[in-house]
Amino acid sequence: xxxxxxxxxxxxxxxxxxxxxxxxxxxxxxxxxxxxxxxxxxxxxxxxxxxxxxxxxxxxxxxxxxxxxxxxxxxxxxxxxxxxxxxxxxxxxxxxxxxxxxxxxxxxxxxxxxxxxxxxxxxxxxxxxxxxxxxxxxxxxxxxxxxxxxxxxxxxxxxxxxxxxxxxxxxxxxxxxxxxxxxxxxxxxxxxxxxxxxxxxxxxxxxxxxxxxxxxxxxxxxxxxxxxxxxxxxxxxxxxxxxxxxxxxxxxxxxxxxxxxxxxxxxxxxxxxxxxxxxxxxxxxxxxxxxxxxxxxxxxxxxxxxxxxxxxxxxxxxxxxxxxxxxxxxxxxxxxxxxxxxxxxxxxxxxxxxxxxxxxxxxxxxxxxxxxxxxxxxxxxxxxxxxxxxxxxxxxxxxxxxxxxxxxxxxx
Amino acid sequence: xxxxxxxxxxxxxxxxxxxxxxxxxxxxxxxxxxxxxxxxxxxxxxxxxxxxxxxxxxxxxxxxxxxxxxxxxxxxxxxxxxxxxxxxxxxxxxxxxxxxxxxxxxxxxxxxxxxxxxxxxxxxxxxxxxxxxxxxxxxxxxxxxxxxxxxxxxxxxxxxxxxxxxxxxxxxxxxxxxxxxxxxxxx
Numbered sequence: 001x002x003x004x005x006x007x008x009x010x011x012x013x014x015x016x017x018x019x020x021x022x023x024x025x026x027x028x029x030x031x032x033x034x035x036x037x038x039x040x041x042x043x044x045x046x047x048x049x050x051x052x053x054x055x056x057x058x059x060x061x062x063x064x065x066x067x068x069x070x071x072x073x074x075x076x077x078x079x080x081x082x083x084x085x086x087x088x089x090x091x092x093x094x095x096x097x098x099x100x101x102x103x104x105x106x107x108x109x110x111x112x113x114x115x116x117x118x119x120x121x122x123x124x125x126x127x128x129x130x131x132x133x134x135x136x137x138x139x140x141x142x143x144x145x146x147x148x149x150x151x152x153x154x155x156x157x158x159x160x161x162x163x164x165x166x167x168x169x170x171x172x173x174x175x176x177x178x179x180x181x182x183x184x185x186x187x188x189x190x191x192x193x194x195x196x197x198x199x200x201x202x203x204x205x206x207x208x209x210x211x212x213x214x215x216x217x218x219x220x221x222x223x224x225x226x227x228x229x230x231x232x233x234x235x236x237x238x239x240x241x242x243x244x245x246x247x248x249x250x251x252x253x254x255x256x257x258x259x260x261x262x263x264x265x266x267x268x269x270x271x272x273x274x275x276x277x278x279x280x281x282x283x284x285x286x287x288x289x290x291x292x293x294x295x296x297x298x299x300x301x302x303x304x305x306x307x308x309x310x311x312x313x314x315x316x317x318x319x320x321x322x323x324x325x326x327x328x329x330x331x332x333x334x335x336x337x338x339x340x341x342x343x344x345x346x347x348x349x350x351x352x353x354x355x356x357x358x359x360x361x362x363x364x365x366x367x368x369x370x371x372x373x374x375x376x377x378x379x380x381x382x383x384x385x386x387x388x389x390x391x392x393x394x395x396x397x398x399x400x401x402x403x404x405x406x407x408x409x410x411x412x
Numbered sequence: 413x414x415x416x417x418x419x420x421x422x423x424x425x426x427x428x429x430x431x432x433x434x435x436x437x438x439x440x441x442x443x444x445x446x447x448x449x450x451x452x453x454x455x456x457x458x459x460x461x462x463x464x465x466x467x468x469x470x471x472x473x474x475x476x477x478x479x480x481x482x483x484x485x486x487x488x489x490x491x492x493x494x495x496x497x498x499x500x501x502x503x504x505x506x507x508x509x510x511x512x513x514x515x516x517x518x519x520x521x522x523x524x525x526x527x528x529x530x531x532x533x534x535x536x537x538x539x540x541x542x543x544x545x546x547x548x549x550x551x552x553x554x555x556x557x558x559x560x561x562x563x564x565x566x567x568x569x570x571x572x573x574x575x576x577x578x579x580x581x582x583x584x585x586x587x588x589x590x591x592x593x594x595x596x597x598x599x
Contacts, residue, residue, distance in 0.1 A: 079533070086540070093555075
C-alpha cells in the first residue's frame with residue numbers, strides 16, 4: 001500500500017511539475033510584456049500562487065463544505081453512517097476519525113476533503129444515504145477514505161490552485177495584450193521601436209502560450225484526477241474486501257441524472273462521481289475529472305480472483321485491454337493474496353454472525369436517514385398506537401394531531 | 413590517505429543503513445502494536461454489548477435458554493482470556509462469534525423481537541462491531557505480514573537479528589461451526 005502510494009506520487013509529481021512549469025512560463029512572458037523583465041512576472045505569478053495556496057491550505061475544507069452547504073453530524077444523528085465510516089477508518093488504518101457531514105440534496109454523491117489524514121472530512125448527500133444498502137455505503141465511504149489515505153485531497157488542492165493561478169494570470173494578460181495591440185499603446189511597441197523579428201516571435205509565442213496554458217493545465221489536472229479515481233476504487237475494494245458493494249453503488253449513482261446543485265467545476269474532482277456527467281461519456285474523454293461510471297463498474301465486477309490491488313490491476317488491464325495497469329507492479333505485489341468476502345446480508349460473516357435479511361434492513365434505513373435530516377431541522381416525531389409515525393414541523397402550535405390512518409387524536 | 417577516506421565513507425554508509433533499518437523495524441512494530449490495540453477496543457465493545465442484547469432478547473425468546481446461556485458463557489470465557497496471546501484469543505472469540513450468530517439467527521423467528529427498536533439498534537451496533545473486528549483484524553494481519561517480511565528478508569533481517577526483533581503472531585479467528593457442513597435431519 002505504501003509502495004503503491006509512493007510510485008503514484010512519482011507520476012503525480014511529474015504531472016504537477018508540468019503544471020508548475022506552465023505557471024512559470026506564463027509568469028515569464030507576463031514579465032517580458034509588462035515590466036520589461038522576466039523576474040517581475042515570475043514574482044507576480046509566485047505571489048498570486050502563494051496567496052491562493054495559503055487560503056486553500058488553511059481554509060480549503062471549510063470553504064468547500066460551506067459551498068456544498070454541508071452539515072456536521074454526530075454518531076447519534078446517523079448511527080449507521082457513523083459506524084460505516086468508523087469501519088472504513090479502521091480498515092484503512094487511518095489514525096483519526098474523519099468528521100462526517102451531510103448535504104441536504106436529493107442528488108447522489110459524496111466527497112472527501114481535508115489537507116492531511118489527521119484533519120479530514122467526508123460528506124454525503126441525503127439522497128445517497130437513503131438509496132444505498134449497508135454494503136454499498138461501505139464501498140462509497142471506502143472510496144472517500146481512500147482519497148484521504150492516498151492524500152489525493154492535498155494533491156488535487158495543490159494542482160487546482162496552480163490551475164486557478166494560470167487561468168487568472170493568462171486571462172488578464174491576454175486581455176491586456178489584445179487591448180494594447182488594438183489601441184496601439186502597448187509598452188512593448190513604444191519602448192523599443194527596433195526590436196526586430198526575434199522580438200515579434202517571442203511576442204507571438206508568448207501570446208499562444210497565454211491562450212494554450214489554461215487548456216493544457218486543465219487537461220493535466222483531469223488526467224491526475226482520473227488516475228486517482230481508479231486508485232481510490234482499488235483501495236475501496238481492498239478495504240471492504242467486497243468490490244461488488246462499490247460497483248452496485250456506482251450503478252445506482254449512474255442511474256440517476258440529477259445534478260448536484262452546489263457543485264462547480266473546481267470542486268468536481270472531490271466527488272465520488274463527476275457531478276456534471278452526461279450520458280454516454282467515452283473512455284477517452286480527456287475533459288472529464290472522473291472515468292466513466294460504466295467502466296469503473298466493469299473493472300470492479302471483473303475482480304474475480306480477489307480484492308487485492310493486484311486483482312484490481314488485472315481487471316483494469318482486462319477491461320481497458322491495455323498493457324499498462326493503473327498500479328505499479330511492485331506495489332500491486334506488496335500485499336499477498338486477498339480474498340473477497342461474502343455479501344454481508346445473506347451469508348454469515350467471518351465471525352459467524354448472521355445479520356438481518358437484505359430487504360428487512362434496507363427499508364428502515366431509508367426512513368432513518370430522512371428522519372435524521374428532519375430531526376436536524378428540529379422536527380419532532382410522534383408514534384401513534386396504530387403504528388404510524390407522524391413528523392411534526394418546528395412551527396406547529398396545536399397540542400394534538402389527528403392520525404389520518406386510524407382516526408385517533410394524538411396528544412403531543 | 414585515500415584508502416582511509418574510502419573506509420570511513422563505507423563505515424558512515426553502514427551506520428546510516430543500520431539506523432534506517434532499525435527505525436523502519438520499530439515503525440512496523442509500533443504499527444502492529446497499534447493495530448492490535450484497535451482489535452482490543454472492538455472486542456471490549458462486543459463484551460459490553462452482549463449483556464444488553466441478552467437482556468433485550470430474554471423477554472421475547474422464552475424457549476431458547478440454552479442459546480442465551482451459550483452466548484453469555486462464551487462472552488465470559490473470552491473476556492477472561494483477554495490478556496492471552498493472539499492464537500488463544502482467536503479461538504475463544506471465534507466461539508463467541510458463532511454463539512452470537514446462532515442467537516441472531518434464532519431472533520429471526522420472533523417478529524415481535526425484530527420490531528423492537530432497542531433490538532434493532534443493538535443489532536446495528538453488533539453488526540458494525542463485528543465488521544470493525546474483522547476490519548481491524550484485516551489491518552492487523554496486513555501489518556504483521558509486512559513486519560514479518562521485513563524481519564525475514566535480506567538485508568533488514570540482519571538488523572532484526574542484531575536487536576532480536578520477534579516476528580508477529582497472526583490473529584486468526586477459527587469458527588468450528590464454519591468448517592463442518594450443517595446437519596440436517598428429516599424426522
